[in-house]
Amino acid sequence: MTDQRKLRSVGPESQPIEAGPDQLAHDLSELARDLHHADDPDDVLREVVQAAIDLVPGTQDGSVTELVGRRRFEHKAASGSLPARVDTVMSELQEGPCLDAVLQRRIIRVDDMRSDERWPRFAPRAAELGALSMLAFPMVVKDDSLCALNLYAETADAFTDESEHVGRLLAAHAAVAYSGAQREENLLAAIETRDLIGQAVGLLMERYSITSDRSFTTLVRFSRQSNRKLRDVAAELIRDAEAGCSK
Template identity: 30%
Template sequence: MAQQLPLDELSTVIARIQGMLLTEEKVTTAVRLLAQAAKESVPGTIGAGVSLLDSRGRRTSSGYTDKIVEQADAAQYEHGEGPCLTAWAAEEPVLVEDVQSDQRWPEWRNAVRLLPIHSVVSAPLLAGKEAIGALKLYAATPHTYDASSLNLLQLFAAPAATLLSHVQASEAPKKMTEGLQSSLHSRDVVNRACGVLMERLGVPHTAALQQLMKQAREERTTLQNVSESVLAGTPASGD
């Protein structure tokens, strides 16, 4: 049976997580640090991780501590069932004392029967009224986790959800800004390259742009790469 950590030790662990996450700019790195701290704090755990949505809106395992977590999670995503997905969807913690005797997710149970996973505990990451993912722990022996493990994991999940939502929110405008800057830079490079061809070939802007696009297709590269070559002094094809 898992044992509850003393209050002062638990407070230290939570403070450690908060400090790590608040100083990290990337969600994946922050999650990895969180998962490692959770793994080290719950006896018998062989792997920990977080399920989140990726940039394409797909469920994915982030910051997992061990390969076994990725394998067990992949089976959940493939079959659309499992303890972590249930915790996420139902917004309630899930405890699995013995994977092989638990009847709730037959397809997932069959998919992981050869993996050294026999006990699972998972808690939803609730940020306000939204569940943004789930934190989970895997153990190699049955009955590794109990109610105290579940309570402990929930204590991890609460601040983790708040902090992860903040990190994600702060990353969003940064990514949008980076994307906008990249787009503006690309457009500027193409326009400058068009100007070079207009002067060199005596053609209008539309014809110069078509020339760049034609060369990009022939060379199977991007319009920006061709434009950069023109600006660097490399003759455009057809000169």
């Protein structure tokens, strides 16, 4: 992410931008532009975590927790060893503020992990690792919970109401950007799959002098019989054909 958010002037004659709501709006606008140019969903998450460290008061580290297939949690974009270790414990125990933020779709704040009783197994281990304060924001688009933005600090009472306010705005921007990047990635994958299947159908038509419909049906039948994705079957057929031509 560009470091221009941290700059308060552009040239010798520029006036610094006042701190406060106007500055936050400026920073979030720059973030939105940065995220718009990030093509890879994982790049978006890394940008978001860095922005949270820069903008949300009290934040020392961050990560993102994603619910995959509504069954499995994945932790991504950890900014350092602290969130990586804490997220590993959260996955192991299947409890913690980040998971609750995703499942309950609400902000979860921990002022002092040493005295928090909401997660009897997770809290003592997180405190031992050094995460005394945590703040987790759901990243939601159209009522579909995608992820949680997780913020960490090694001191107790690190986060304030202002931290929640800034983090909530940032998470809203992040959710839209991440969802858009995922849709674009899925669209590109779909186009690539369509092209692969089209090439495989063409190979079968030429090899066996059959129609396109029958070629496609043959691919689908083999995909089902081998319990493999149609894309993978098509890709293997193309590789085999190319290998044969190179001999």
